Amino acid sequence: MNWENHVRKVVPYVAGEQPKNQNVIKLNTNENPYAPAPGVAQVIQNFDCEILRKYPDPDVSVLVDVLAKYHGLDSSQVFVGVGSDDVLAMSFLTFFNSGKPILFPDITYSFYDVWANLYRIPYERQALDDNFYIKKEDYTKKNGGIVLANPNAPTGIMTELSVLEEIIAANQDVVVIVDEAYVDFDGKSCVPFIEKYDNLLVVQTFSKSRALAGMRIGYAMGNPKLIQYLNDVKFSFNSYTMNALTIAVGVASVVDEVYFRQNIAKVVATRERTKIELAKLDFTFGDSKTNFIFATHKIVPAQEIFEALRANQIYVRHWNKPRIANYLRISIGTDEEMDKLITFLEQFLSKEKI
């Protein structure tokens, strides 16, 4: 018998490509096109590196405190991790142990089934309707937990809060995770439901709206009991997940709300303008409340457009998966980047149509 027989074999998540070539127009991983808050650079430049010899604060208190204050919560209601992926991975491990299948949409963040497979959690995908909206009756059947991205990825579609509340209320015997990675770009948050439902965990991230994907900061909010259980698992995994610099950077980002709002307003304005341009070019798409547009062209197959863009150093995301193979997920870049995208598409599509 070989040691390989005892290995946990998994099929890992495949993230969007991170090209080493700096000339690429990178609209494939929903990164923010602008720099993080100016305070971030200040904190890093003035950082006392001598303290790195010591372990960081395992409770990440200063960052937990500013996040709690920002969201009008108590610090006991906030958990911080290494990006929202880390937070979600720990949440799956902590909360989904009933043996019953957890539920999530057929089209959603493609890490959910990877985490379920990693931890051998059974799951059932629920089909979105033809316009990529969830059907709430799918989430009232017996289950071991629910995870919903809102707004959803890669569709960009927002579920009404009243619908989400019905789902949370109907499932008080399990934990319902609402993954709000993109909520800051015009979405509506479930955070106000936390006081009402002790089975709700809301997850957010610094990677998109705070332009800090490179720093790895995500967090969860819920009632203190949920957060305590999550912390127990975290402290059974790694006492110190957040390094000293990351904690300081996170605080610098949260305290600059003016910059945060300006950054988001710019991205949202560019998104709305891009929607108009894409519509003119015969793309159709849902009402994205995120920093990306999930678009399909009326005539030209997505795969063809994807490859043409790529050959011209414009990277967007495309999945060869059922129901979405004819869609492209286009992250919102700077106005200049989107102009280049639109100009290229105008030329490419006019040739295609001849």
Added chain:
Amino acid sequence: MNWENHVRKVVPYVAGEQPKNQNVIKLNTNENPYAPAPGVAQVIQNFDCEILRKYPDPDVSVLVDVLAKYHGLDSSQVFVGVGSDDVLAMSFLTFFNSGKPILFPDITYSFYDVWANLYRIPYERQALDDNFYIKKEDYTKKNGGIVLANPNAPTGIMTELSVLEEIIAANQDVVVIVDEAYVDFDGKSCVPFIEKYDNLLVVQTFSKSRALAGMRIGYAMGNPKLIQYLNDVKFSFNSYTMNALTIAVGVASVVDEVYFRQNIAKVVATRERTKIELAKLDFTFGDSKTNFIFATHKIVPAQEIFEALRANQIYVRHWNKPRIANYLRISIGTDEEMDKLITFLEQFLSKEKI
């Protein structure tokens, strides 16, 4: 039925205290008393914060490459994580799935049983002998994997490499993890065995000898197949565990070998001097090859000394556990800090003996 019934309930690891009071002489968590390599501060001060808007390199290539080069390995033989705790947690999840109990000493790093409990991995503790050495015959019984800290913590004792090799060779149907967190302080590494045994995983950290506990960097070395399996699990958990700054800092540390050797030499010299002073004060201890001394006093109970030290703002580590309740683990600080410790002990113990 309540959602709490489905929670993974665990008893987390308790790390050494991180007091907010800066005046404490902190000899309780085996931190390095000196700053990290000067290149670390340079890298941080010159860091281009604009790139933080982008995701970091998920493969952590530059850091993997310098570590491989440093250890004379191929990059396919190195895995990097958020401190060696993160690496060990992922290794337990990846490799210990046989259902048979894993083996580790009764006195060792107290996170091993926490990880086993987290993942519901059965385990059996093997008693060290009266001098805190492992008995190799304990590790030839049927098992689901083995984890040995070498040098061991909190004892500081080093197992001979020939003994370790016998254990690795006798267990080729399971993965043997050798946790070398403290190996740089005069210990001998198992890394040369990697070419010979494909079931060996060696884990090291930047937290002690590289004075970067605050940055959270650890790594594993093994044959490419082991590393690939570990990466598959890592990419099923979180694509980006290492942030962009951490990667740069790690590289800056590894490339400065002169500073690294000087730092270690200073700590080792202080340790040897402290041994002499402690012996004069009627402490006994094993031959520590680490940056701490695990000592017991011939007359005065450890708990009493621990509390007296603490009341005087000198923190060491003490566990109320079988066999080690009469020991203190004293991290090696600066010469000045150790002088203060010794001076206090001289006074305190002379009073005790009256």
